[in-house]
Amino acid sequence: MRIGQGYDVHAFGAGDHVMLGGVRIAHDQGVLAHSDGDVVIHALCDALLGALALGDIGRHFPPSDMRWRDADSRQFLRAVAAMIAERGYALGNADVTVVCERPKIAPHADAMRANLAADLGCDVGRISIKATTSERLGFTGRGEGIAAQAVALLLPAR
Numbered sequence: 001m002r003i004g005q006g007y008d009v010h011a012f013g014a015g016d017h018v019m020l021g022g023v024r025i026a027h028d029q030g031v032l033a034h035s036d037g038d039v040v041i042h043a044l045c046d047a048l049l050g051a052l053a054l055g056d057i058g059r060h061f062p063p064s065d066m067r068w069r070d071a072d073s074r075q076f077l078r079a080v081a082a083m084i085a086e087r088g089y090a091l092g093n094a095d096v097t098v099v100c101e102r103p104k105i106a107p108h109a110d111a112m113r114a115n116l117a118a119d120l121g122c123d124v125g126r127i128s129i130k131a132t133t134s135e136r137l138g139f140t141g142r143g144e145g146i147a148a149q150a151v152a153l154l155l156p157a158r
């Protein structure tokens, strides 16, 4: 059994949507990022890579690599899923918390869970998405950016 945790932040910038858990959410701002800036998937990838002691997302998909410019972050998660399977593990469960004042996450949580479960090849019941504001405190509270934290447990595949 192996456990990992991940954390990611992106600043808000010009735009009309954010990508979270592979779901496009209409918003009055976008995020500044090399890829699509999906903090849910980036934090989850880091949790899974951490559980495997394989470094972090930037090691596998460097921001200096133009292949990842505006990339759909779901491809990172599918690549990490392959690494998990190659090493003889399967996802036990994963739990992600999104921190932002806006947008509202709850109406989109089940769609995110379905995307993540599809990419990881697991039952949706193994994936949890939660959200909280930071009560207007700090950079998330001022609406300057969005953060996500994730934990993941890997189990031997059989």
Ligand SMILES: Nc1ccn([C@@H]2O[C@H](COP(=O)(O)O)[C@@H](O)[C@H]2O)c(=O)n1
Binding pocket: 099, 100, 101, 102, 103, 104, 105, 106, 107, 130, 131, 132, 133, 134, 135
């Ligand atoms: N961006 C967010 C933030 C919160 N929620 C939901 O609202 C609940 C209350 O948030 P508090 O920060 O006041 O505790 C929270 O439990 C979430 O269900 C959300 O959907 N999107």
Ligand SMILES: C[C@@]1(CO)OP(=O)(O)OP(=O)(O)OC[C@H]1O
Binding pocket: 008, 009, 032, 033, 034, 035, 036, 037, 038, 042, 057, 058, 059, 060, 061, 062, 063, 064, 065, 068
């Ligand atoms: C996702 C990657 C891809 O180059 O870039 P960003 O979208 O900037 O995201 P971040 O979480 O800052 O860094 C990780 C990178 O792997």
